[in-house]
Every structure is written in structure tokens, then in C-alpha cells.
Amino acid sequence: NAGVTQTPKFRVLKTGQSMTLLCAQDMNHEYMYWYRQDPGMGLRLIHYSVGEGTTAKGEVPDGYNVSRLKKQNFLLGLESAAPSQTSVYFCASRTDRDPGLAGGPIYNEQFFGPGTRLTVL
Amino acid sequence: QKEVEQDPGPLSVPEGAIVSLNCTYSNSAFQYFMWYRQYSRKGPELLMYTYSSGNKEDGRFTAQVDKSSKYISLFIRDSQPSDSATYLCACSPGGTSYGKLTFGQGTILTVHP
Numbered sequence: 001n002a003g004v005t006q007t008p009k010f011r012v013l014k015t016g017q018s019m020t021l022l023c024a025q026d027m028n029h030e031y032m033y034w035y036r037q038d039p040g041m042g043l044r045l046i047h048y049s050v051g052e053g054t055t056a057k058g059e060v061p062d063g064y065n066v067s068r069l070k071k072q073n074f075l076l077g078l079e080s081a082a083p084s085q086t087s088v089y090f091c092a093s094r095t096d097r098d099p100g101l102a103g104g105p106i107y108n109e110q111f112f113g114p115g116t117r118l119t120v121l
Numbered sequence: 122q123k124e125v126e127q128d129p130g131p132l133s134v135p136e137g138a139i140v141s142l143n144c145t146y147s148n149s150a151f152q153y154f155m156w157y158r159q160y161s162r163k164g165p166e167l168l169m170y171t172y173s174s175g176n177k178e179d180g181r182f183t184a185q186v187d188k189s190s191k192y193i194s195l196f197i198r199d200s201q202p203s204d205s206a207t208y209l210c211a212c213s214p215g216g217t218s219y220g221k222l223t224f225g226q227g228t229i230l231t232v233h234p
Contacts, residue, residue, distance in 0.1 A: 030221050040129055042209060042224040043165070047134075050219050059219070090164055094220045107153050107172065107213075110220060112164030 002026055006115035012119045013081045021076040021116050023091030027031050030096035031073040032064060033058075033110065034088040043090065049074055050096065081120045088117045122166025124148050127210050136234050140197040144210035144225045151212040154186045155222070156195045159207040169195070173206065179212075200232045 004025045013019055019061040023032065030051050035043040045058030063085060065077045074093075078085060105121040125145040136141055142156075157165035159211055162196040171177045174188040193210050210225040 003212055016135070033221075035138075036224075040122075042127070042226040043222075044224070045221060048219065048221065056219075092164075095168045096220075108217075108220065109155075109167040109170070110222065112166070114164050115162070 004091055004093055004111050006089075006096075006113040006116050008116060010113070010117045012121065014121050015082060017081050017120075018077070018079050019081065019118075020078075021089055021091075021118075022072045023076070023093075023113060024072055025074075025091075025093040025111070026072065027093060027095075027111065028071070029093035031072070031094040032068065032112075033092045033094075034064070034074065034076045035090045035092065036060065037090060037115075038087050046076065046089075058065075065082075081118075083120045085118065086120045087118060089118060123148070123212060123226075124223045125225040129226045129228055131229040131231065133231045134174045134200055136200060136202060136232055138200050138232070140204070140230060140232075141199050142195040142196075142197075142208050142210075142228050142230070144193040145191055146223075147192065148212065148214070148223070149191075150214040151223075154184070154193050154211040155200050155211040155213070156182075156184055157194065157209040157211060157224075159209060159227070165209055188234055200231050202234055206230045209231070221234055 030065040033048040034046040047066040052071040094110045125163045145211040155170040156168045158168045159165040207227045211222040
């Protein structure tokens, strides 16, 4: 199993250019997430998906779009890149099994990809 | 103010030292408390998690949660150079939150021989 993979690993864009980051997982997970990581800010959720064909906004969605046309893939798009989008982007996936509303001691972890380092000049 | 606050350090300790990493949070709905470890230029990996208040031990690592004070801790005993990494605390309400996590800023730890 490859787990969670991300392409590309590195990219340099000029302001105004567009690009798509691809995340793929082979664990048959329902949930997938896109984060960005900036110095001193930790990981911040951009968008997430709870299943094929669904997407939802996270904490910092502006300037990004996503699509989940296939269960195993989650795409992150930048339509018009800005220097403020210079960051390291991580994708993660997780099973949808949960203890339910009552809670419980079992936690299903998010599995992360290796990241994409994006620089916008 | 962030929902989860973590001292970013950096923290530098000698090999064999006891390391204490801490976070505070503000959302009372959080029930799951995680510690992720991230090596340089890698993705985060789950180290430990705790459900509700209490302690959990795994080898040299101990996680503590005090929900009354909204305080999360990770202790590393007999620290090793291989423990050098960024440690991220994360919280989740569980239930119908779709597994969403709220992360702290991360603490950069260096253990020198």
C-alpha cells in the first residue's frame, strides 16, 4: 500500500498562474482533507470531503477550489495564485467509522501525505 | 485567538533529558486529543491520542489531558536524537465532526547528543 501520495512534490508559480495539486489514497477512506502549513501557524484546514462528489469549506478556503470526482482522489486547485499562498500543502485521509454521537475511546487517525512545497513569486 | 495554542519553541535539550510539551485549548466540545510527530520535510504521523481526561503511556511517551483546565501535555522520557522533530497537538470533538482536527502551532524539538 502506498498510503497517501501527493503530486507534485515541489512547484514554483508566478502570481496569477493556476495549478492543481493531486492527492491519492489507496486505503478506501471516505474522508479526505487539504491543509496548509505555514511557520508559526500549524496546520490549517482548507477544504475537506466526506465522500465521493462532496466537498466542504474548512478554516481557510478563500482562493482555493476542490473536487472529489473519484473516491480515491482529492484535487486542490488554485485559479489565480498569490504570494500569500506560498506554503506547504498536506493532504490527509481517514476512515468514516466513528463511535457516533455518544463518543468513545476509539480514535481513527488521519493519514498524511508527504506534502507539496509551493512557492508563488 | 486560536482554539488550540502551542508554544512553538524551539526547544533544545541534551540527550537523556525529560521533555515536556504543552498545549491549551478553548473549545469545551473537544473530546479527542492527539499528538502528531513531524520529521523535517515529511508529513505528520500520529504519535498518541487520548480520549477525554487522563493519562496514556506508550514506551517513553506519556500524554496527559486535563479537561478542567483545558491543558494537554506530552512527556518524553530519556529523550533521543531521533526524537528531534516538530510535535503538533491536535483536538477533535469527535461525533459528527467528520474527523476534523484543530492543530496547535507545533513545537520544534531538537535533542542533541
